[in-house]
Amino acid sequence: MTWAIGEFSQEEDRYAEVLRRQWGSDTLRQIYRDAYGTDYPEEADPFGFVTRTDLARIAELAGPVRGRRLADLGCGRGGPGLEVARALGTSLAGVDVVEAAVTEARTRAAAADVADTRFTVGSFEATGLETRSCAAVMSVDALWMVWDKPAAFAEVTRILEPGGRFVFTTWEPAYLDHRSLLSDAGFEVLVHEETPAWLRRQLAVYRGILGHRRELADEMGQTAAATLIAEARETRSVLATTPRVLVAARKSG
Template identity: 55%
Template sequence: MSDEQTAEERYSDFYARQLASPTLRRIYQEVYGDDHPAELQTFGFVTRTDLALLGERLALRPGRLLADLGCGRGGPGIALARQALADLVGIDVVQAALDGAAVLSAALGLPQARFLRGSFTATGLPDRSCDAVMSVDALWMVWNKPAAFLETSRILRPGGRFVFTTWEPAYLDHTRMLANAGFAILERRETDNWLARQLAVYQRITAARAALAAELGPGSAVLLTEAAQTPGVLPTTPRVMITAELRASPPRR
């Protein structure tokens, strides 16, 4: 098992029980209000504002293929593919998340979407098979980010865009690693009002630890650990959205 799989599979118990937690749904709704895309069953900090920006930057056209790496339950990719009349393939290492994504995509009117077991560094997708690639708040779990960006350049057609959100500590230069993988950087922006809202979510998770443990069982552990350990590093680790475009001649692997 790779380090990436070890990191992401910490969430297996959570995804298996996610929909059994009205407390967690209430927390996100209280903090994000109308900016929370509740119908997408998201877990994390993605907003309707983020989704609108992602859609604009991906520049998808009807019938093209969008890959969502670290897709989780799949909501953001489903929403953007449906809006653009595009095809979708979601990749994740957590089978419980993929099972939930298949159910959600059918419920939201995108039954042709595919959700496959794979990782950022080994997607299993063919060379040059994707017109655009996205990822929402998942890249931080990948230890070998240069390998992840090379894999993205392998599956993406030249001229295709890779748009993702993640957290960027001062020591980590995503733009340099992307350039080394054959990408031109079009934009790097800090996402709107992310810090206050993320801290508010963590505060509420900590306060609701008993209810979350009762609803999520072992799946609550990863939430409570994150809520306890993450706030201290957030002021120097901004949440960013990066838009990159694959150059015509990507580097050899």
């Protein structure tokens, strides 16, 4: 997670090289293991700050959707979405702006116990999914990178069935009211809560990244390591006033 000074970064593809090289870094995995302990969802091989607790909460709040379609927007390499789809008994449509992540997700899906998967390149504002084709939509730590959030929420409204739920985690600075934006897009907000122990754990990850810069560069390459190091340096100062939240909303009508 990285902010430009005074506003969110719009460089949604800046993590492409990290996603390509993440699999090769035992050091990065160990940093997350040390920070999250048994709550680290290693089976999902995630990139970011998602936990087993988050994934269970997302599945709980998505509603009774067995046999229907779940969409994961900003799906990354696919692991978290596949875990939730497996738990819910749904098919999965994953969308991400980074082509390298989508390629990795397709490979992962081939070995996953999910009946029907589809991973495509697209964005929050233009998913490429059919109107009213999803029973639920999830997103993990990706919405903060989306500049035009009203357009993103309008797109989620379009692809959801009436009564379908949108469940996501993101960071919420004081000037940004996700609840108001969701209401304007035709949603009823059901849950808005901080995720457990997020600040302590995220700071621990950043300390680990800064303390293992050389190992990360050796394992992931200079470009990917530099992206993680820049995030660890730049983001810490805003975290105390920018909580990580989990939000669940239901489409009206």
